[in-house]
Amino acid sequence: MKLNFRRIIAIINKEFIQIRRDPRTIALILMMPIMQLLLFGYAVSNNVDHVPTAVLNLDIGSQSRKLLSSFSNSQYFDLDYYVKSIDDVQKLVDKGAVKAGIIIPPDYSENIARGKTAQIQLVVDGTDPTTAQVILSSAGSITQVYSTEIVSQKIQTLTQGRKLSGVLDIRPRVWYNPDMDSVYFNIPGLIGIILQNITLMLTSFALVRERERGTLEQLIVTPIKKMELMIGKIVPYIIIGFVDLILAVAIGTLWFKVPITGNILLLFAFSIMFLLGALGVGLFISTISNTQLQAMQLSMFLIMPNILLSGFMFPRDAMPKVIYMLSNFIPLTYFLKVLRGIILKGVGIEYLWPEFMILVVFGVGVLVLAAGKFQKRIG
Amino acid sequence: MEYAIEIENLTKKFGNFTAVNNVSFNVKKGEIFVFLGPNGSGKTTVIRMLIGLLTPTSGLGRVLDFDIVKNPEQIRLNIGYMSQKFSLYDELTVEENLDFYAGVYLVPKDVLQQRKREILEMADLVGRENSITATLSGGWKQRLALGCAIIHNPKLVFLDEPTGGVDPVARRQFWDLIYRLSENGVTVMVTTHYMDEAEHCNTIGFIHYGNLLAVDTPENLKKNQMKGQIIEIKCDKLMESLELLKTVDFVKDAAVYGQGLHIVVDDAKRYLVTLADILKSGGVKVANIKHVNPSLEDVFVFLVENESRKQFIREMM
Numbered sequence: 001m002k003l004n005f006r007r008i009i010a011i012i013n014k015e016f017i018q019i020r021r022d023p024r025t026i027a028l029i030l031m032m033p034i035m036q037l038l039l040f041g042y043a044v045s046n047n048v049d050h051v052p053t054a055v056l057n058l059d060i061g062s063q064s065r066k067l068l069s070s071f072s073n074s075q076y077f078d079l080d081y082y083v084k085s086i087d088d089v090q091k092l093v094d095k096g097a098v099k100a101g102i103i104i105p106p107d108y109s110e111n112i113a114r115g116k117t118a119q120i121q122l123v124v125d126g127t128d129p130t131t132a133q134v135i136l137s138s139a140g141s142i143t144q145v146y147s148t149e150i151v152s153q154k155i156q157t158l159t160q161g162r163k164l165s166g167v168l169d170i171r172p173r174v175w176y177n178p179d180m181d182s183v184y185f186n187i188p189g190l191i192g193i194i195l196q197n198i199t200l201m202l203t204s205f206a207l208v209r210e211r212e213r214g215t216l217e218q219l220i221v222t223p224i225k226k227m228e229l230m231i232g233k234i235v236p237y238i239i240i241g242f243v244d245l246i247l248a249v250a251i252g253t254l255w256f257k258v259p260i261t262g263n264i265l266l267l268f269a270f271s272i273m274f275l276l277g278a279l280g281v282g283l284f285i286s287t288i289s290n291t292q293l294q295a296m297q298l299s300m301f302l303i304m305p306n307i308l309l310s311g312f313m314f315p316r317d318a319m320p321k322v323i324y325m326l327s328n329f330i331p332l333t334y335f336l337k338v339l340r341g342i343i344l345k346g347v348g349i350e351y352l353w354p355e356f357m358i359l360v361v362f363g364v365g366v367l368v369l370a371a372g373k374f375q376k377r378i379g
Numbered sequence: 380m381e382y383a384i385e386i387e388n389l390t391k392k393f394g395n396f397t398a399v400n401n402v403s404f405n406v407k408k409g410e411i412f413v414f415l416g417p418n419g420s421g422k423t424t425v426i427r428m429l430i431g432l433l434t435p436t437s438g439l440g441r442v443l444d445f446d447i448v449k450n451p452e453q454i455r456l457n458i459g460y461m462s463q464k465f466s467l468y469d470e471l472t473v474e475e476n477l478d479f480y481a482g483v484y485l486v487p488k489d490v491l492q493q494r495k496r497e498i499l500e501m502a503d504l505v506g507r508e509n510s511i512t513a514t515l516s517g518g519w520k521q522r523l524a525l526g527c528a529i530i531h532n533p534k535l536v537f538l539d540e541p542t543g544g545v546d547p548v549a550r551r552q553f554w555d556l557i558y559r560l561s562e563n564g565v566t567v568m569v570t571t572h573y574m575d576e577a578e579h580c581n582t583i584g585f586i587h588y589g590n591l592l593a594v595d596t597p598e599n600l601k602k603n604q605m606k607g608q609i610i611e612i613k614c615d616k617l618m619e620s621l622e623l624l625k626t627v628d629f630v631k632d633a634a635v636y637g638q639g640l641h642i643v644v645d646d647a648k649r650y651l652v653t654l655a656d657i658l659k660s661g662g663v664k665v666a667n668i669k670h671v672n673p674s675l676e677d678v679f680v681f682l683v684e685n686e687s688r689k690q691f692i693r694e695m696m
Contacts, residue, residue, distance in 0.1 A: 010482025014468060014475070021470040021511075218466035221430050222483045223456045376451070378432050 003231070007224050011232025015206070019236065025202070029240055033194045033248045040190050041183055041256050048134035054081040054089050054098040061109020067120070070146050071102065076138040089123060099125045100135050115154060176344045187252040188339040189312040192332055194248050195271065196278045197303055199241045203282025204295040206233050207374075212291055220376045230371050234279050241275045242268075252343075261346030267339070270356065274335045276363030283370040306332045331362045382441075383408045383535050383566040384429065389438035391424050398424040400589040401438070406568060410581035411561050414570040415679070421589040422570035423463065426537050429568075430460055443535060459533040463540045465524035469513035473504055476512055476527055484531035498526040501556060518549025525556060535566045542571060550576070574675045583675070585682055592682040597675060605673045605681055607631050608647035613639040613667040614658060623661050624654070634680055639667075641677055 019025050053071070057064055071077045077100065081092055089101040101123035111118035122139050126132045177184040210216035219229065245268070252258045260267065281302065289295040307313065309323065310332035316324055327333050334355040341347045349356065384406035391399040399421045406412045414422045427433040429442050431451025440447035442454045467476050477495050486494055499505045502522035512520065521541060529536060538557070542550045554576060557567055569580070577583050578597055585592040585600075593604050614620055617635060624633045624642055629650055632643040644650045647670035655668050673681075 004485065006485060007483055010479055013482070014471065014479045017475060018468065018470045213469075214462055214464045214466040215468060217432065217462050218460070219483070220432065221455055221458075221460040221462075222480070223452060223485075224483050376431070377434065378427070 003225060003228050007228045008232045008235075011224075011229060012235050015233065015236040019240070028202075029198065029244065030247070032198055033244045034251065036194055037187070037190055037248060037251045037256075040186050048131050048138075049076050050078045051076060051100050051131075051135055052080045052098045053077045054083055054092045054101040055079050056083050056086060056089050056101065056103045058106040059104045059108040060106075061113070063109035063112045063118075064104045067104070067108075067143075067146060068102070071139075071142055074138065074142050076135075076142070077102075093123065093125050096125075099131065100139070112150065183256050184258055184344060185340070187256055187258045188343040189310075189336050191245065191248045191252065192274070192310075192335045192339050193307060193312055195241055195245055195275065196306060196332055196335075198244055199237050199275055199278045200282045200285075200303065201296075201299050202240065203233065203237050203279050204285035204289070204299050205292055206237070207283065207286035208289050208292050208295045217378065220378075226371060226374060226376060230283065230367075230374065233283065234276075234367075237279055237282075238272065238275055241278070242271070245271050258343065260343050262342035263348060266349060266352075267342045270335065270338045270342070270352070270359065273356065273359040273363055274331060274338075277331045277359060277366055280363060280366030280370050284366060284373060287370055287373040306330055309333070310336050312336060331359060334358050381408065382406060383443060384412075384568065385439075385441045386425075386429075387439040389425065389428060389440055390436045391421075391428060391433060392436045397589050399428070402586070402589075402591045403438075404584055404591060404594045406566060406582070408566055409561065409564050411557060411567045411569065412582045412584065413577040413580040414568065414584050414586060415572070415574070415577050415675075416570075416586035417572055420586045422586055423539055424589075425586070426460075426539050426568070426570060430454060430458065430537060457534055459528035459531070459536040461524050461528040461536075461538045461541055463543065465520045467512045467520060467524055467527065470511065472509050472511055473499075473515070473523055474508040476523060477530060480527040480530050486531050494530060494532075498530060501559065502526045503552070517545045518552065521545055521549065521553060522556065525553070529560070529565075533565070536560060536568070538567065538569045540570050540572075542573065542576065554579075574679065577675055585679060587683050587686060590686065592686055593678075600675065600678050601673050604678050605643075606685075607643040607645055607681075609671050609673045609677055610642045610644060610647050610651060610654060611636065611639055611667075611669055611671045612642065612654070612658070612665060614663050614665045616663050620658060620661070620663050623658070623663070627654070627657060630654075632681065632684060636674075636676070641671075643677075643681065 019029075055068060057068070068079060072079050079102075081088075081098060083089055083092070086103065089098075089103065092098045093101060103121040103123065105119060105121075108118050108120065120143070122136070124132045124135050207216065210219065249260070249264075249267075253260060282299070285295050285298045285302075289298060309316075309319070309327040310330050311327065312332070316327055316333070319327065338352050338355050338359075341352055382405045386405070387403050389399060389402045390397065402421075402425060414425065416422050424433065428435050429440060429447055431447060431454060434448060443457050445451075445453040447454065468479065471479065474495070477498060481491055481495070499508065502519075502525065504519065504523060504526070507515070507519065512523065515523065525538070525541065528538075542553055545553070550573075557569065558579075560567055569576075571577065581596065582594065583597055583600060584594045593600060595603070612620070617640065621633055621635060621640060624630050624640070629644055630642055631645070634641055642654065644654075651668060651670065655665055658665050
């Protein structure tokens, strides 16, 4: 089958004119990446700090004040409320005014002074388990450090000045994202999500719109070949996908200051492969839908599991085995690995070639499937 | 090759529903063939089979000597097609629409400008080249759609209900374009449900519920298909008179026609006076009663009645 370049150009040209004259499509192409990046970049943050906290201090000694100041100095806790009874703590948690409460018993300072184990109580609002988890672990490490300090002081006084050497000393070092800032995690993932959503939606409408308006029937009756039509329909959206990719990368690096440590050309090469798959899925939806509404519903149906399972929001390691297996069949899973690998870790093709192969196989496969499903007949 | 289209026993079924039933006819090269029938009678289905959009359930068809099932792509190179709703790209300008179809049909670039000018002049669209198609009125859109369908100079053009939803003046203008195409040797197959449009074509095919009732020239249809003669009556109390006349034994058929009634009888001269008397004694004021030549509508109504009588008899036996 010999493809005619002029026919393909005619389709591409027509597609671009239609996009150019439709303000809603233009808005979607330009605003969606910007809005999603800003929304996710700012609003969706897993960084839990400055937790509003209530304090019920029944102790009158100086030790408890020292402990509390180590809490407030940590930046993790804001000791907003000092209350008089356990009921008050309860009320503040119920109201949602605080997420945590620190309760210090009356004998706290006395116990410390006597060298006994002193107890404090931490109350955490568990409605949001992720936040509660972070609060628990930061409170844990604050008290850990504080108690080590007390013990070492005790030993120093007992041994007349001899310093305590620890038994086990962990020296953690976090690579690639040392501050563990969730923006670094979110932005590369978002680039993948945006790329997929916009191209999938636009292409799934591309053929259905023509079917709805009757222009597809007109087009089928011309001598245009199936592949010419398919290529003509895909190329404009690859270009648009690329515009959005550059836009998203620019916002990520310039606005959110997430540097691209790896090779940007490699990133682009991967993106093309990923785009082929997303466009193929869009075209496939196009061939099996009769109305734009159906196409929209099908796109949404596919986009949701992509967001949930790809590891964009929730770590795949925490998923049950079945779900984890399922997420292996989502190309976005691999693309996210690639994006985070190149942007955050700066790794190259030597580590990413399996993902490259998977994306190529998926992209070509789904395009062939869509082309096979599309018929120049209506019945 | 004498025929542009040859169809033999063409049938299309959608599940249990037979949309086109055993239809056979030929269309001569260079003629205007009007496919006439009410909405839903199977006209569009026949055309869609001829251009390869639908696969026939059974039967044979050849368009420009190419088999409609085996060679649809060869057919598509040589035909123009205008579907029911003028399928233009609304966001594109008039010229962009023409350029698009010229690109898809691979109209040679050296003749493109000349060809576009011809089309614009023919369709009376000169000066509108840069108008957005969505802003054009029905008549303009319809002529532009025809222009797009013939930009590559096809030998055969299919026009599916091209005049639906267009005002009478635009309809007349459009038919002038069809005659012009025919003068230039293009074969035109048009579907319509307007009887008056069929009067001036070369051949009419009457189709009703998937059955082809007759194929002939308009003159022959009126002369040969009607079994009987027509008496036209202008009178008051139309419906009452209609009921009254239907009870008369020599009246074969009676129907409202425009402002009056058309009555089918064997011999118009013989029954003219009798009919007038019957009406007068029934208390009807007759303004005018005369023998007229049958119109296409009379023929069509007769053929449909005849068909349902045959159907009725078949079902009884």
